Amino acid sequence: MRTDVCDPVAERDALPSWARAVARFSPSERVLPAILQRQAEHYGEQVLFVSGEERWTYADTVQIAAASAQTLIEAGLKPGDRIALMCSNRPEFLRVYLGCAWLGAIVVPINTALRGLQLSHVLRNSRPALLVVEAPYLAAIETIEPDVQLPPSIWIIGSAVETALSAVPLPPLGACACAGAIRPADTVAILYTSGTTGPSKGVCCPQAQMFWWGIYSARALGIREGDVLFTTLPLFHTNALNAFYQAMLNGCTYVLEPKFSASGYWAAARRHQATVGYLLGAMASMLLAQPKREEESTHGLRVALGGGVPAQVHRSFFERFGVPLLDGYGSTETNFVFAGTIPSDRPGTMGYLADGIEARIVDEDDTELPDGEAGELVLRAKEPFAFASGYYGMAEKTVEAWRNLWFHSGDRVVREPSGHFRFIDRMKDSIRRRGENVSSWEVEQAIQAHPAVAACAVYPLPSELGEDEVAVAILLEPGQSLEPVDVIRHCETMIAYFAVPRYVRIVAQMPLTENGKIKKGVLREAGVTADTWDRDAAGIRVRRQ
Structure with missing residues (x-):
């Protein structure tokens, strides 16, 4: 009997789940409808999404995406239309997002804290054809500036409240639509990220960028098939949104909590049998400041994202909770482009450059600087459409940021001879507060x-x-x-x-x-x-x- 014959199936099954996902989807299939349908065929009745009392299997989620798309079609929406969405962490947020991604429309998630001039800018810039807003945020919509024209249709999520706006309840799901003719380069979301010297910029995120977020993040976190990914971060930001792709692509369950609670975090993690968590900046410090509780040592969390967590917090967090924090770096415009080891060999740094990404540290003339010298971090992806495609309605800002075919991060960074990258500060004045x-x-x-x-x-x-x-x-x-x-x-x-x-x-x-x-x-x-x-x-x- 020959023993030197390769078994392609066995070799594929031996790969990490993220690598199997890369092999499973050809470049043209790296769009949400293809991903969701293929994964539903494979995982069927396995639970994909949990939020409160809602539990969607992989098969359920396909039906919800298709039915949500049909609801949009019946309301006159078409591919390329923008749908503004102002909603907290609840299933309806994901329902609207999936419907847009299935149809080929573009969702514009809005930070629920925005008011007045900030909210006015987002609506003025994105010019949505539909506004979907959770009932408690209708009052925020009423603070926009007089010159901002609201879309002709406004749908309300949740219990109706008195409002001067012409709005109707979110329509119920009905029939299912066929997936649109969607390409990897098509914009699936416009995510607004705060500017430093001007108004917020709407980052155009392609369908394939979200695919690569799911792949690169899963690779960095060591996600395995069957993991339970537990997030309390807001869905209107990149982190929580791409965690859904991590779950979908790797055969995991995605658990969404309404908001972060330092006092209730470990109890929730244990209740959901979570294995992977997502913490940013001050959240780790807030957990350490809590009184000790039994559930903080009886959970199943194996690893947690710890981007922006100070170096001195890593050891005390691991010693107390038994959870290593992953150093990393990414932005709405890019992807998960740097990641540390687990546990980190240099806590508090950005980690190492990820495979599939190129990086340089440059001076003001875009000339590359040697190791140890601080300059601006510029990046580009080797995979097509793994980064954002530009800023919506801001051509000059797009050209400025992507000049010389590199994305200019605006971050002052040092590349060390060891291969670590270390964040120094912003090139311009910016502030990071509470994530x-x-x-x-x-x-x-x-x-x-x-x-x-x-x-x-x-x-x-x-x-x-x-x-x-x-x-x-x-x-x-x-x-x-x-x-x-x-x-x-x-x-x-x-x-x-x-x-x-x-x-x-x-x-x-x-x-x-x-x-x-x-x-x-x-x-x-x-x-x-x-x-x-x-x-x-x-x-x-x-x-x-």
Whole structure:
């Protein structure tokens, strides 16, 4: 008997689940309808999605996607139309997303904290043909600026409430539609990411980019067939959305909780028999700050994403909870492009460059810099459509970011001789607070709308939890006075709660450059000064409008 004959099936089955998924789907099949139908054939009655009392099998999810698409078709929607979606973590969010992806329409998830000028910009830029909004956020829609034209159709998720808007309940599911003629390059979602020197940009995410998010993330996390992926992160961001693809592509179950609860996290993880978790930035520190509970040592979590978690937190987190945190780096425009080892050999770094990605560290002229020298990180993918295709309605910003055929991240990074990449800071001024990107420009626009404010500068100060806090220095108009708490109350109606400053400093003069620009670096380096008012110390809470 010959023993040197290869068995292709056995070899394929021996591969990690993510590698089998790459082999299973040809480049033209890396779109949601093909993925979902193929996986339903294979996994059938296995549970794919859990949210509250809802449980969808792989077979169920195909039917829900097709029926949701038919609902859109009957409402007059067609491929390429934008559907704005303002909804918390609940099954209806995924139902609308799947219907859009099945039809070839484009979903525009909206951060549920947006109000006023921020929300107005998203609607003005995306020009949706349909708005689907969860009932509690109808009040937010009513804060948009007068010149913003709402779409002709508005659907409400949840119990109806009184509103001045012409809206109807989300239609029930009915018949199923055939999948659209969708290509890997087609945009499946426009995700708005905060700008640093201007309004938020709508990142156009192709169908294939979401496929590669599922592949690269699963590879980095060591996801296995049958894993239970447990997330409390919001679906309107990349992380939680691509975790669904991780589950779908790897034969896993995706568990979606309404929101992060430090006190209830481990009990929920144990209840769902979760094996993989998703934590960002301050979340790990918040869990460590909790009193010890029995469930924190009796869960089944094998690994958790730990992007942005400070280096010093990794060891204490592992020692207390028995869960290694994965270092990594990605952005809405790119993918999971850097990942550490499990456990990390250099906690707090970005990790190593992922296979399938090219990276350089460059100077202001895009000339590559040597190891050990900080510069801007630029990236490009080897696989087609693994990165975003540009910014919606912002051609100049697209050209600027993708100049010389590399995506310019705007991050100052060092490549070390060991192969690790280490994040230093943003090339421009940005703030990361509680897992959210805050545009200093947008906060400044809101504050400068106050009649007592002559000028202001928004900048980050270190948080006790490992990320940033929002600080603002304000120069008043002559003869005007303004209490710091009034700044908070002014901002509450105009920007998201997480963007409202914690620190307010009223200054007699701003530090200026020779050409009259405010030196934010000077304000940042000064830190919390004697004349800086601290909202937390004063016991002032931000009201979520």
